[in-house]
Amino acid sequence: MIEISKVSKVFGSGDAAVAALKDVDATIQENEFFTLLGPSGCGKTTLLRLIAGFDHPTGGTIRLAGDDITYLPPNKRPVNTVFQNYALFPHMTVAGNIAFGLEMLGQSKTQIAETVDKMLDLVQMQALRNRYTTEISGGQQQRVALARALAPQPKVLLLDEPLSALDLKLRKEMQIELKRLQSETGITFVFVTHDQEEALTMSDRIAVMRDGHILQVGSPRDIYNHPVDRFVADFIGETNFLTARVAGKKVKLTSGDVIAAGDVSRHGEGAEVTVAVRPEQVRIGEAGAKGGIAATVNQTVYFGTDTHIHLKLGDGSDLVARLQSPPSGESGLSQGAAVSVQFTDGAVQVLES
Amino acid sequence: MAEFGRRKFSATALPGFSTVAAITFIVLYAPIVTLVIYSFNASDSVALWGGFSAKWYGIAWQNTHVQEATIRSIIIAVSASAIATTVATMAALGTTRRGKYSGQTLIYIMINQPLMVPEIVTAVALLIFFASIKVATGYTGLIYLIVAHSAFCVPFAYLPIRARLEGMDLTLETAAADLYSTPFRTFRRVTLPLLAPGIAAGAMLAFVISLDDVVITEFVKSAGQDTLPTYMLGQLRRAVTPEVNAIATALLCLTVLLLTLFFLLTRKRG
Numbered sequence: 374m375i376e377i378s379k380v381s382k383v384f385g386s387g388d389a390a391v392a393a394l395k396d397v398d399a400t401i402q403e404n405e406f407f408t409l410l411g412p413s414g415c416g417k418t419t420l421l422r423l424i425a426g427f428d429h430p431t432g433g434t435i436r437l438a439g440d441d442i443t444y445l446p447p448n449k450r451p452v453n454t455v456f457q458n459y460a461l462f463p464h465m466t467v468a469g470n471i472a473f474g475l476e477m478l479g480q481s482k483t484q485i486a487e488t489v490d491k492m493l494d495l496v497q498m499q500a501l502r503n504r505y506t507t508e509i510s511g512g513q514q515q516r517v518a519l520a521r522a523l524a525p526q527p528k529v530l531l532l533d534e535p536l537s538a539l540d541l542k543l544r545k546e547m548q549i550e551l552k553r554l555q556s557e558t559g560i561t562f563v564f565v566t567h568d569q570e571e572a573l574t575m576s577d578r579i580a581v582m583r584d585g586h587i588l589q590v591g592s593p594r595d596i597y598n599h600p601v602d603r604f605v606a607d608f609i610g611e612t613n614f615l616t617a618r619v620a621g622k623k624v625k626l627t628s629g630d631v632i633a634a635g636d637v638s639r640h641g642e643g644a645e646v647t648v649a650v651r652p653e654q655v656r657i658g659e660a661g662a663k664g665g666i667a668a669t670v671n672q673t674v675y676f677g678t679d680t681h682i683h684l685k686l687g688d689g690s691d692l693v694a695r696l697q698s699p700p701s702g703e704s705g706l707s708q709g710a711a712v713s714v715q716f717t718d719g720a721v722q723v724l725e726s
Numbered sequence: 727m728a729e730f731g732r733r734k735f736s737a738t739a740l741p742g743f744s745t746v747a748a749i750t751f752i753v754l755y756a757p758i759v760t761l762v763i764y765s766f767n768a769s770d771s772v773a774l775w776g777g778f779s780a781k782w783y784g785i786a787w788q789n790t791h792v793q794e795a796t797i798r799s800i801i802i803a804v805s806a807s808a809i810a811t812t813v814a815t816m817a818a819l820g821t822t823r824r825g826k827y828s829g830q831t832l833i834y835i836m837i838n839q840p841l842m843v844p845e846i847v848t849a850v851a852l853l854i855f856f857a858s859i860k861v862a863t864g865y866t867g868l869i870y871l872i873v874a875h876s877a878f879c880v881p882f883a884y885l886p887i888r889a890r891l892e893g894m895d896l897t898l899e900t901a902a903a904d905l906y907s908t909p910f911r912t913f914r915r916v917t918l919p920l921l922a923p924g925i926a927a928g929a930m931l932a933f934v935i936s937l938d939d940v941v942i943t944e945f946v947k948s949a950g951q952d953t954l955p956t957y958m959l960g961q962l963r964r965a966v967t968p969e970v971n972a973i974a975t976a977l978l979c980l981t982v983l984l985l986t987l988f989f990l991l992t993r994k995r996g
Contacts, residue, residue, distance in 0.1 A: 425904060427900055448903050452904075458895070461901075473902070
């Protein structure tokens, strides 16, 4: 659907030049919920603006359904955007906003009325159709912005952190709503966010970005369970990082313990690597258990559904385990207690050091 | 916040604030109040009260000189404010809808020149400039006054329009383009309607400024082209009657009305 090849974008010139995107390649499939995820300044919004046509790349090409759209002005692209601040027209009603794109496309009055009606139903805003957009709540504005962008039936819908201004409860509702709209309309969604949880719950595929590069593209499960590097592992969810050396088909931690880890064949014997393990894959057993790593409890933090146990290994390195809280809420692990730690099979990932 | 708020500097807490404020308002409004009161004076003198009467309004209303001057003033003010507002709108768009550019301050100063150059200098310059054109063409119509008024009204129209444009959310125009709108239609359907209060405010300010101009009009006008203010000035040189007060009061009412509208328009929506 969208092919982005060798796209770069430089803002400013001379000494003040800043490269926002560096030779980015990506392919977004039809009917896909594709998320650009990364911290602020990683280039995700810049990439979105290039797809929308608000900016043009310094180099590279962008194709939409096979056509080169790299330098096409925004009004000639079958692409619509939901803006971060919604950008609703304050001098038009809810219905007027939704009709705007259709009017610009030169559709007939009856056709426009029909589509507007359908869109108002879709986002459940029929009752407020004649209100001005300054007279409705943030969540309602969000729905109008969605309806306005979906009304012209674009090939691609771009969403620029559209949920960031909503409170937590409304945000959760809208996440489900967005996913529903995407599957009902069959339109390709390109979603920009810095919220990893939002990305994991909604996306078919996620592209993790940093400093103008795409580091990894994959399904939420891929990205979470097989992060390519330390940045991705750290950005998506919580992770323990431990330093180790390759020892045969296993790795030897700095604490001296030898554990099974993912694929070490890329690294030579004795090479220093970083291994990552998610806190929920750490199991705590009685001290001295067979195959366990000796550790002491440093602190326990209660989070309601689960409890985080902060541990210290023999060499002083930190490790966090996440356990489901028992009904009593007491983990039974007091500070200073000696325990042994094991990792779930296949849970330890080897990253580049 | 509350505790800090109490300690904040407040001019109203200074000793003598109320006294100074009262004196300021008296100095500002006492002459105007006197003017309005004496416009209802039954006597022929501006200074001696001879009982209440609205007769001077009737006399002024029936005075053909006043009638002609009023019509002339309105023609000039309407034309000049229309021209100045159009030019100012274009200037405001040209100076805000772009990034920083070299000579930005210079252009800003050039647009606002009439605010800085003494009016008498402009008046003399225009007198000489138009005189040569009048000699060459033989044409002595109202156009000269309209052109002169348009020129000095531009900055007054420009400032509120520019302020409005600077406060406008640019993503609205981006959104319009995203929704298949051509640049021209975006201007007509989004930019212009949102700019309208600024344009209306600018036009009203320009209208009021044109309506009460004396200096430039006095220098540029040809014989028999008195506007209301220059007619009043002419009257003061002869016998002064409360008729002038009546005209001034009527002018004051119109100006207050327009300026109130101006403030309402600029205040609405941030």
